[in-house]
Amino acid sequence: MVHITRKPVVAVLKETAQGERRVALVPADIGKLSQYDIVVEAGAGLNAGFIDDDYTTAGGRISTRAEAIAGADLVLSVRAPDFAGFVPGKVLISLGGRDTAVTEAAAKAQILHLGMERLPRITRAQSMDVLSSQASIAGYAAVLEGARYLDTLLPMMTTAAGIVRPAKMIALGAGVAGLQALATARRLGAVTYGFDVREAAREQVESLGAEFVFPDVPDAKAEGTGGYAAAQSDDQQARLRRALTASLSRTNLIITSAQIPGRAAPILIDDETIAAMTPGTVIVDMAAETGGNVTITQPDEVVRHGRVTVLGPTNLPSAAPTDSSRLYSGNMRTLLTHLCKDGALNLTAGDEILDALAGGQAMPARAAA
Numbered sequence: 262m263v264h265i266t267r268k269p270v271v272a273v274l275k276e277t278a279q280g281e282r283r284v285a286l287v288p289a290d291i292g293k294l295s296q297y298d299i300v301v302e303a304g305a306g307l308n309a310g311f312i313d314d315d316y317t318t319a320g321g322r323i324s325t326r327a328e329a330i331a332g333a334d335l336v337l338s339v340r341a342p343d344f345a346g347f348v349p350g351k352v353l354i355s356l357g358g359r360d361t362a363v364t365e366a367a368a369k370a371q372i373l374h375l376g377m378e379r380l381p382r383i384t385r386a387q388s389m390d391v392l393s394s395q396a397s398i399a400g401y402a403a404v405l406e407g408a409r410y411l412d413t414l415l416p417m418m419t420t421a422a423g424i425v426r427p428a429k430m431i432a433l434g435a436g437v438a439g440l441q442a443l444a445t446a447r448r449l450g451a452v453t454y455g456f457d458v459r460e461a462a463r464e465q466v467e468s469l470g471a472e473f474v475f476p477d478v479p480d481a482k483a484e485g486t487g488g489y490a491a492a493q494s495d496d497q498q499a500r501l502r503r504a505l506t507a508s509l510s511r512t513n514l515i516i517t518s519a520q521i522p523g524r525a526a527p528i529l530i531d532d533e534t535i536a537a538m539t540p541g542t543v544i545v546d547m548a549a550e551t552g553g554n555v556t557i558t559q560p561d562e563v564v565r566h567g568r569v570t571v572l573g574p575t576n577l578p579s580a581a582p583t584d585s586s587r588l589y590s591g592n593m594r595t596l597l598t599h600l601c602k603d604g605a606l607n608l609t610a611g612d613e614i615l616d617a618l619a620g621g622q623a624m625p626a627r628a629a630a
Contacts, residue, residue, distance in 0.1 A: 400441030416450025476504030549573030
């Protein structure tokens with residue numbers, strides 16, 4: 262094991278993916294990471310509302326991208342960047358852990374990529390859970406995005422000219438994003454419903470004032486491990502779609518967020534269901550990046566099928582980049598604290614969290630002090 266007689270250096274990169282407005286570390290967290298030397302690429306936080314002076318005031322150093330990468334022990338990013346300027350042996354922490362293209366590019370460049378999607382679902386890793394923190398933002402943003410395309414209002418209104426009845430909203434998938442969507446829609450005055458193949462989700466849905474919808478379909482429940490839903494057969498999915506059609510045909514706004522790690526998103530809404538929907542219905546398909554829960558979803562496009570509108574946003578957290586960056590940064594801060602204890606950066610195998618993030622990649626046996 263190699264010991265480096267200096268503080269380990271963390272580089273925070275400016276995002277280059279189109280439409281990505283978040284930043285991996287915010288100024289407020291720099292002062293809480295005194296065990297590290299933090300170097301920030303110039304302009305990294307601008308799109309999230311943080312200027313370079315904010316970072317220097319907090320104790321960070323501003324640098325060019327090339328210099329930041331060259332001197333870093335750990336490189337932080339929200340989305341996995343291209344690996345131009347990375348030398349073999351560099352360590353990147355970012356999203357992209359389930360992206361085959363990222364995995365292959367990292368292997369080719371001999372980069373150790375710690376993919377945040379691989380974080381284990383264990384108690385001591387909860388405060389590092391980027392997927393959950395970002396899903397909360399996404400669920401909120403999905404309702405606002407859907408409301409923009411609705412022909413009707415979400416809340417009930419009583420006016421001298423007449424009464425506007427409240428819209429009906431349903432969340433298909435009651436994970437973090439779906440639950441946040443339900444909470445947001447209810448605050449905006451909609452009548453809310455929630456569906457999930459996990460019976461355990463019933464109590465969570467009802468705690469938010471929504472009605473839990475579960476059609477009477479044999480073998481429809483699919484409890485998986487780690488809080489996720491289990492995969493269903495094509496026949497099970499087809500029977501479930503037919504059973505859900507009646508509920509969806511009476512709904513104005515539908516938020517879908519059903520996903521299964523490592524697999525294409527299950528189809529919850531097909532052409533037959535869409536044909537039965539109320540004119541003006543809006544669907545926000547939050548699973549667009551993994552194939553979509555709707556047959557006609559197109560990533561980052563608005564698809565109109567008759568008078569039904571289907572939105573396929575793939576980066577809803579960037580709709581609120583300041584707060585989503587703060588949450589992402591909080592997750593990163595906790596992870597960085599875990600990796601560097603008593604002044605030593607530990608990237609050796611054997612730690613449950615680190616091994617999961619690495620996903621089977623070989624890790625350098627080294628420490629920094």
